[in-house]
Amino acid sequence: MRYDLAVVGSGPGGQKAAIAAAKLGKRVAIIERERKLVGGVCLHTGTIPSKTMREAILHLTGFRQRGAYPDLYRNKRQITMDELRRKLGQVSRTEWEVLQDQFDRNGVDVHTGEASFVDRQTLRIGGPGEHYLINADNVILAPGTKPARPAHIPFDGATVFDSDEFLDLDHIPRSMVVVGAGVIGIEYGLMFATLGVKVTLIDGRPNLLEFCDREIIDVLVYHARSLGVTLRLGEAVENIHKLDDTSVAVELASGKRVVGETVLFSVGRQGDTAALNVEAAGLTADKRGRLECDENFQTNVPGIYAVGDIVGFPALASASMEQGRQAASHAFNQRFTPSDSIPYGLFTVPEISMVGKNEEELTKDCVPYETGVARFSEIARGQIVGDTTGLLKLLFHRETLQLLGVHCIGDTATEIVHIGQAVMRLGGTIEYFRDTVFNYPTMAECYKVAALDGLNKVRLTHTLPTPAPLTSDAEKPSAAPIAPALVAPTVDVSPAPVI
Numbered sequence: 001m002r003y004d005l006a007v008v009g010s011g012p013g014g015q016k017a018a019i020a021a022a023k024l025g026k027r028v029a030i031i032e033r034e035r036k037l038v039g040g041v042c043l044h045t046g047t048i049p050s051k052t053m054r055e056a057i058l059h060l061t062g063f064r065q066r067g068a069y070p071d072l073y074r075n076k077r078q079i080t081m082d083e084l085r086r087k088l089g090q091v092s093r094t095e096w097e098v099l100q101d102q103f104d105r106n107g108v109d110v111h112t113g114e115a116s117f118v119d120r121q122t123l124r125i126g127g128p129g130e131h132y133l134i135n136a137d138n139v140i141l142a143p144g145t146k147p148a149r150p151a152h153i154p155f156d157g158a159t160v161f162d163s164d165e166f167l168d169l170d171h172i173p174r175s176m177v178v179v180g181a182g183v184i185g186i187e188y189g190l191m192f193a194t195l196g197v198k199v200t201l202i203d204g205r206p207n208l209l210e211f212c213d214r215e216i217i218d219v220l221v222y223h224a225r226s227l228g229v230t231l232r233l234g235e236a237v238e239n240i241h242k243l244d245d246t247s248v249a250v251e252l253a254s255g256k257r258v259v260g261e262t263v264l265f266s267v268g269r270q271g272d273t274a275a276l277n278v279e280a281a282g283l284t285a286d287k288r289g290r291l292e293c294d295e296n297f298q299t300n301v302p303g304i305y306a307v308g309d310i311v312g313f314p315a316l317a318s319a320s321m322e323q324g325r326q327a328a329s330h331a332f333n334q335r336f337t338p339s340d341s342i343p344y345g346l347f348t349v350p351e352i353s354m355v356g357k358n359e360e361e362l363t364k365d366c367v368p369y370e371t372g373v374a375r376f377s378e379i380a381r382g383q384i385v386g387d388t389t390g391l392l393k394l395l396f397h398r399e400t401l402q403l404l405g406v407h408c409i410g411d412t413a414t415e416i417v418h419i420g421q422a423v424m425r426l427g428g429t430i431e432y433f434r435d436t437v438f439n440y441p442t443m444a445e446c447y448k449v450a451a452l453d454g455l456n457k458v459r460l461t462h463t464l465p466t467p468a469p470l471t472s473d474a475e476k477p478s479a480a481p482i483a484p485a486l487v488a489p490t491v492d493v494s495p496a497p498v499i
């Protein structure tokens with residue numbers, strides 16, 4: 001069997017690479033270990049199940065609205081894991097079918113079995129026993145990652161879990177210790193705290209989610225504490241041992257001992273390259289199982305690409321898809337313009353999202369920036385949906401008013417961030433938000449409120465020219481709408497509303 005492209009792994013990176021090449025009329029194979037795993041970590045143990053479970057938790061506990069309608073929601077203690085899992089099967093089965101259908105429609109051959117290199121253009125499919133070979137001019141590796149499982153941690157899938165096993169919990173524990181407060185640990189920790197579980201989050205780093213805006217993290221910490229979460233930051237975990245069938249002790253280097261009914265061990269992930277025999281193709285994985293590649297995702301071996309979590313940062317489904325498309329485009333000499341910045345969406349409770357620069361980066365680069373903030377408590381939609389603690393913060397250049405970063409926490413943060421992302425990618429200024437009418441009442445109104453707040457601050461720091469008084473009616477601006485794109489950027493010099 002000879003192909004123009006063989007793709008190993010059917011997660012987001014592999015899927016998009018395979019479909020992109022098939023659309024170019026190429027003969028494409030995609031190889032996945034087991035048929036039921038088509039869709040990868042993303043569909044079966046990662047993104048999709050965790051987000052589906054989060055939605056079930058927010059819905060059943062009435063988290064957003066329980067202050068207003070306490071009688072309408074289930075007692076948290078009565079919610080079961082089976083209820084939380086009910087939607088998982090349905091969502092992943094439907095997504096799985098959609099993917100199979102896409103591969104069929106586009107003529108992508110799906111091979112089932114573990115792939116390993118025989119040489120740089122030949123892959124063995126299947127183990128040492130029953131197997132067959134395929135040849136391909138180009139190979140895109142998208143094998144993803146597995147949870148890190150140090151040998152001294154007593155994983156048993158009953159009381160001590162890694163993040164792939166966690167969804168198989170048979171009951172909702174009364175208490176839970178999360179070791180590793182990275183994205184996975186915080187997302188699951190806050191979901192279970194929302195269910196009333198007593199959660200302790202432990203991390204070796206002194207600050208949570210260091211890549212996020214500090215003001216946003218302060219809001220997150222406020223929520224975590226009000227859900228009863230105990231934070232143990234700057235604490236390394238030395239050991240974990242089971243005390244009995246229902247309690248586990250986590251020993252910290254500082255001498256503290258934290259006891260819980262369940263432990264989620266989520267200290268990062270390892271590249272899933274062990275089975276691939278990458279050396280036969282002339283590649284070497286690093287000690288975390290990851291592969292190096294250039295800006296086109298090509299490895300040091302021409303014609304072999306690596307995409308998705310296997311290349312490390314940012315390890316997101318969204319980025320993996322783009323990397324897959326970019327690698328396929330490069331392999332077949334197609335033009336591809338990669339995005340200059342990607343958004344982050346953290347499905348914590350409440351959710352967080354950001355795109356562009358943060359304050360620390362702008363300060364380090366000596367960029368004269370200003371901030372514009374909208375608090376959800378002053379947005380009508382915030383009151384309606386019951387979120388009065390969220391905020392949207394815009395970072396913009398103090399002189400040009402160009403939008404440089406968007407940081408948001410609260411209901412729909414992961415959606416509304418894209419409004420700012422579009423303006424940023426088009427090189428727009430925050431005046432766009434001042435001059436554009438949004439649906440009302442919506443969360444999008446935050447952009448207008450934040451932009452006005454930012455413009456007011458700039459005015460107060462005397463950077464903007466003082467308005468010259470209008471002397472005659474002829475000078476007054478016409479009420480006729482003018483397409484914003486046709487107007488040179490101006491700054492609002494009308495009297496500032498106090499926000």
Ligand SMILES: Cc1cc2nc3c(=O)[nH]c(=O)nc-3n(C[C@H](O)[C@H](O)[C@H](O)COP(=O)(O)OP(=O)(O)OC[C@H]3O[C@@H](n4cnc5c(N)ncnc54)[C@H](O)[C@@H]3O)c2cc1C
Pocket residue numbers: 008009010011012013014031032033034037038039040041042043045046047048050051113114115116142143144145163184272275276307308309310315316317318319320345347
């Ligand atoms: C709990 C959790 C929550 C997450 N939430 C989000 C989120 O909200 N948003 C987001 O953007 N990202 C999220 N992520 C990250 C996201 O899931 C990953 O970035 C994404 O799945 C990576 O895609 P990938 O293409 O590298 O392949 P993966 O999805 O990792 O899939 C790789 C596939 O390759 C197969 N494979 C590996 N080796 C072989 C071989 N030798 N032969 C055949 N098949 C092989 C595996 O069986 C697997 O099916 C989350 C991850 C986790 C764990």
Ligand SMILES: NC(=O)c1ccc[n+]([C@@H]2O[C@H](COP(=O)([O-])OP(=O)(O)OC[C@H]3O[C@@H](n4cnc5c(N)ncnc54)[C@H](O)[C@@H]3O)[C@@H](O)[C@H]2O)c1
Pocket residue numbers: 179180181182183184185187202203204205235236237238266267268269314315316344345346347
């Ligand atoms: N919403 C999302 O986009 C989303 C959600 C989940 C996961 N992901 C992706 O999955 C990847 C993996 O997530 P993760 O949370 O497993 O890894 P991570 O690297 O983000 O976090 C691991 C954490 O464990 C801590 N740690 C390591 N060893 C420790 C020890 N002995 N004691 C205490 N703390 C320790 C580290 O300091 C770190 O904060 C992330 O890079 C992320 O991109 C994304």
